[in-house]
Amino acid sequence: MIQYWNYLCEYKNLKKNILNSVDKIFQGGTLLLGNELKKFEKNFCKFNKSKYGLGVSSGTDALFIALKCLNIGKNDEVITVSNTAIPTVAAIINTGASVKFADIGKDYLIDANKISTLINKKTKAIIPVHLFGQTCDMDKISNIAKKYKLKVIEDCAQSTGAMYKGKKAGILGDIGCHSFYPTKILGAYGDGGFLTTNNKKLYEKMHRFRFYGIDTLGTNKKWKNKYYSIEHGTNSRLDEIQSSILNLKLKNINFFIKRRRSIAKKYYNGLKNLNIELPLVNKNNFHVFHIFEVAHKKRNKIIKKMKQKNINLSIHYPYPIHKMSGYKKFVKKNSNHLYETEKKSKMIFSLPIYPKMTETDVNYVIQAVKHIVSTNKK
Numbered sequence: 277m278i279q280y281w282n283y284l285c286e287y288k289n290l291k292k293n294i295l296n297s298v299d300k301i302f303q304g305g306t307l308l309l310g311n312e313l314k315k316f317e318k319n320f321c322k323f324n325k326s327k328y329g330l331g332v333s334s335g336t337d338a339l340f341i342a343l344k345c346l347n348i349g350k351n352d353e354v355i356t357v358s359n360t361a362i363p364t365v366a367a368i369i370n371t372g373a374s375v376k377f378a379d380i381g382k383d384y385l386i387d388a389n390k391i392s393t394l395i396n397k398k399t400k401a402i403i404p405v406h407l408f409g410q411t412c413d414m415d416k417i418s419n420i421a422k423k424y425k426l427k428v429i430e431d432c433a434q435s436t437g438a439m440y441k442g443k444k445a446g447i448l449g450d451i452g453c454h455s456f457y458p459t460k461i462l463g464a465y466g467d468g469g470f471l472t473t474n475n476k477k478l479y480e481k482m483h484r485f486r487f488y489g490i491d492t493l494g495t496n497k498k499w500k501n502k503y504y505s506i507e508h509g510t511n512s513r514l515d516e517i518q519s520s521i522l523n524l525k526l527k528n529i530n531f532f533i534k535r536r537r538s539i540a541k542k543y544y545n546g547l548k549n550l551n552i553e554l555p556l557v558n559k560n561n562f563h564v565f566h567i568f569e570v571a572h573k574k575r576n577k578i579i580k581k582m583k584q585k586n587i588n589l590s591i592h593y594p595y596p597i598h599k600m601s602g603y604k605k606f607v608k609k610n611s612n613h614l615y616e617t618e619k620k621s622k623m624i625f626s627l628p629i630y631p632k633m634t635e636t637d638v639n640y641v642i643q644a645v646k647h648i649v650s651t652n653k654k
Contacts, residue, residue: 277586277587277588278586278587278588278628278637278640278641279588279628280588280589280590280626280628281459281590281628281630282630282632282633283458283463283465283630285632286630286631286632287465289632290524290525293524294465294520294521294524297520297521297523297524298517298520298521300520301516301517301520306516307515307516307517308513308515308516309487309492309513310516310519311516312516312519312520312523313331313513313514313515313516313519315519315523316331316514316519316520316522316523316526317329317330317331317470319523319526320470320472320522320526321472323437323444323526323529324436324444324446324447324452324472325443325444325447326444326446326447326452326472326473326474327473327474327476327479328472328473328474328475328476328478328479329470329471329472329473329479330470330471330479330482330483330486331468331469331470331513331514331519332468332469332470332471332486332512332513332514333467333468333469333511333512333513333514334363334455334457334467334468334469334512335363335431335433335453335454335455335456335457335469336363336366336367336455336469337469337486337510337512338453338454338455338469338470338471339363339364339367339368339403339429339431339453340367340370340371340510341471341482341485341486341510341512342429342450342451342453342471342482343367343368343371343373343401343429344371344485344510345451345478345481345482345485346400346401346427346429346450346451346478348371348373348400348401348427349371349372349373350371350372350373351372351373351398352371352372352373352374352398352399352400352401353373353374353375353376353396353398353399353400354368354373354374354375354376354399354400354401354402354403355375355376355377355378355391355394355395355399355401355402355403356368356375356376356377356378356386356402356403356404356405356431357377357378357379357380357385357386357405357407357617358377358596358597358598358599358607358614358617359380359384359405359407359593359596359597359617359620359621360405360407360431360593360597361433361592361593362597362600363433364403364405364431364597365597365603368403369603373400374398374606375603375606376394376399376606377597377598377606377607377613377614377617378390378391378394379613379614379615379616379617380616380617380620381616382556382616383410383555383556383558384407384408384555384569384620384624385404385405385406385407385410385411385412385413385558386404386405386412386417387616388412388413388416388417388420389416390613391417391420392420392424395420395424395426399424399426400426400427401426401427401428401429402417402420402421402426402427402428402429403428403429403430403431404417404428404430404431404449405431405433405434406430406431406432406434406435406438406445407434407435407567407592408434408555408565408566408567408568408569408592409434409435409438409461409536409563409564409565409566409567410435410438410557410558410561410562410563410564411435411438411439411440411445411448411558411561412440413558414440414448414449415441417449418448418449421449427449427450427451428448428449428450429449429450429451429452429453430445430446430448430449430451430452430453431453432445432446432452432453432454432455432472433453433454433455433457433460434455434460434461434566434567435461435564435566436454436460436461436462436529436564436566437461437462437529437530437533437562437564438561438562438563438564439561439562440560440561440562441560446472447472447473447474450473450475450478451471451472451473451475451478451482452471452472452473453469453470453471454469454470454471454472455468455469455470456468456469456470456514456518456522460566461529461532461533461536461564461566462522462525462526462529462532463525464518464521464522465518465521466517466518467518468514468518468522469512469514470514480493480495484506484507484509485507485508485509485510486509486510486511486512486513487509487511487513488505488509488510488511489505489506489507489508489509490502490503490504490505490506490509491504491506531631532631533564535631535632535633536564536565536566536629536630536631537563537564537565539565539568539629539633539638540555540563540565540568540629542638542639542642543568543627543629543638543641543642546639546642546643546645546646547570547642547645547646550645550646550649550650551572551649551650552570552571552572552645552649553570553571553572553623554570555568555569555570565629567592567626567629568626568627568629569592569624569625569626570624570625570626570627571620571623571624571625572623572625572649573623574652575591575622575623575624575625577652578625578645578648578649578652579591579625581648581652582644582645582648585644585648587628587640587641587644588628589625589626589627589628590625590626591624591625591626592624592626593621593624594621595621596614596617596618596621598614598617599618599621627641627645628641
């Protein structure tokens with residue numbers, strides 16, 4: 277069976293180094309906020325070209341912390357998309373703020389031309405979700421944010437390493453929020469997240485917030501490294517074990533991205549003459565293909581037949597957030613302003629793509645898709 281995602285083949289290659297690294301941590305006695313985290317924070321910032329960065333417990337926490345440290349909360353509104361993972365919206369609601377959904381374009385990303393009509397006195401921020409591995413139209417979004425004095429928080433969960441006009445995702449707005457969930461471009465063997473910014477004051481505030489508001493940087497001489505909360509905070513720390521694993525995997529991230537782009541190229545070439553919608557890569561974008569999303573009206577039938585051929589596919593995402601009972605109250609009943617989002621959710625599905633996927637498996641997926649789609653034209 278060809279899985280949609282498989283980490284075991286990668287683990288076999290890294291097993292010895294990972295186990296040695298983890299054993300050193302256990303022997304050393306520091307499990308949180310130690311040298312492995314400091315090393316990873318430095319290494320990831322170097323990779324991402326960001327001045328400042330800090331590890332947190334998850335991508336969801338990264339979004340929550342970013343919002344809180346930008347003073348977003350009750351009676352505020354944040355604009356994002358409904359075509360995203362639940363955590364994007366959950367983080368907004370957890371601050372006490374409300375969400376406004378903008379529709380998407382043909383690239384599945386936020387349609388920047390649909391943002392301005394949603395802005396009112398309560399609007400405080402925009403969260404562009406760099407979905408599937410490429411960035412949103414950040415020039416337009418930044419101009420809108422500047423015009424209306426809004427903050428921009430990038431959801432980079434699926435776009436680590438992606439670039440817009442040569443700049444890495446995560447340094448294009450006020451704060452970048454990254455996820456190291458196992459399936460991601462840079463995946464931990466558990467949960468993990470990261471915040472990037474070029475703003476020193478924001479970095480210092482987020483650094484305190486992740487650890488109960490305690491100052492471990494020494495920005496406040498009186499309370500440096502003392503168990504004293506300068507301001508309200510939370511508990512969200514990327515542990516030493518995951519930091520050590522991420523340090524090892526970060527060395528290979530350029531290979532991971534190169535391999536994903538190579539598989540994507542094969543999919544494009546193999547499926548280009550087929551009656552199936554392939555991913556649109558925008559101008560000025562360096563796409564890292566966290567997900568290779570395609571679309572077809574007979575999606576469910578194709579997925580079923582692919583499974584019969586021992587190929588597991590996935591859907592990102594089968595239900596727009598505003599259609600879920602937990603969040604439907606944020607959209608007026610019978611509203612049609614999310615037409616493209618709803619249309620695409622009924623057609624999209626994802627082909628297997630991960631660095632250790634073999635050429636044999638890639639070719640088998642291509643041939644299977646070609647056979648199934650070509651015999652189901654009507």
